[in-house]
Amino acid sequence: MIIDCHGHYTTAPKALGDYRQRQTARLGEPGAPALRLDFRIGDDEIRDSLEPHQLATQRQRGVDMTVFSPTAGAMAHHVGNAETSAHWAQACNDLVHRVTQLYPLEYAGVCQLPQSPRASLANCVAELERCVTGLGFVGCNINPDPSDGYWTDPPMTDRHWYPLYEKMVELDVPGMVHVSCSCNPNFHHTGAHYLNGDTAVFMQLVLSDLFKDFPTLRLVIPHGGGAVPYHWGRYRGLAQQLGRPPMPELLRNVFFDTCVYHQSGINLLLDVIPVENVLFASEIHGAVKGVDPQTGFHFDDTRRYVDAVHGLAAPDLHKVFELNARRVYPRLDALLAAQGR
Ligand SMILES: [Zn+2]
Secondary structure: OOOEEEEEEOOOOOHHHHHHHHHHHOOOOOOOOOOOOOOOHHHHHHHHHOOOHHHHHHHHOOOOOEEEEEEOOOOOOOOOOOOHHHHHHHHHHHHHHHHHHOOOEEEEEEEEEEOOOOOOOOHHHHHHHHHHHHHHHOEEEEEEOOOOOOOOOOOOOOHHHHHHHHHHHHHHOOOOEEEOOOOOOOOHHHHHHHHHHHHHHHHHHHHHHHHHHHOOOEEEEEEHHHHOOOOOHHHHHHHHHOOOOOOOOHHHOOOEOOOOOOOOHHHHHHHHHHHHHHEEEOOOOOOOOOEEOOOOOOOOOOHHHHHOOOOHHHHHHHHHHHHHHHOHHHHHHHHHHHHHO
């Protein structure tokens, strides 16, 4: 089977975004209480938002299961405060849960965390627990920069983050390192901020002993690892120069997805990174939606690139498409097994 480990509910019904607008507007009213969830969305609205869009594309491309989370760009953790983020994360996660109930064979949930700049991660721990144990989610997205473009929080390897990692280890769920929007005009969100985030966090991991403290913690770096695979020699060289462990040690805990939108990029990713560390993903309908005039196919139709990588034997393809995801997301594996898959 083919598992896409990186999908967002980018076509969610309008009522969700309308709530966010009201919630944000309320922040401008002095003394007004925070706006809790005040909307309802019907099952048919959810079906209509998926069937002709992401689900159609997913089926057309032969992808069986998508690991599905709220829209990353809309997490916008810089907005308001921890309470704002708590309500917003709950709204988004509950809606993803509805999707997984309506389409249990096609979608498994990954949660947005109610992060807020410089705030404690206590809310995030609680929401992760609610989503995993209560809603059956299989992982979480972690925003390494809740300020959305200004990097005011400690590195992801700082003890500030440890309560979240303790809970992830306890629940045996991985996290995808995924920034949100960018408020910094220097960084276009999907063109710069995303790839910066992926690359920056990898270097934080090179420099730290995080995985000595959490030997079973697993982090997925999306978008093919940002600039990392292309500059693999730089990271190997820096690790050597700085007295850090060689890359294979880091790769016990760090994984990359295949959200790279051209053949040469996927070739390089799978040439450089061990096949056990690469998880299939396409992020539909996400950052890049158009058709590549050079190929006639959508840029984000990453299955074509993975299928076409030279020298990748069938057992390796099986790892990239299915087995690695089942290993990194054990709760997804259990969910699929319970479905007889
Ligand atoms: Zn994404």
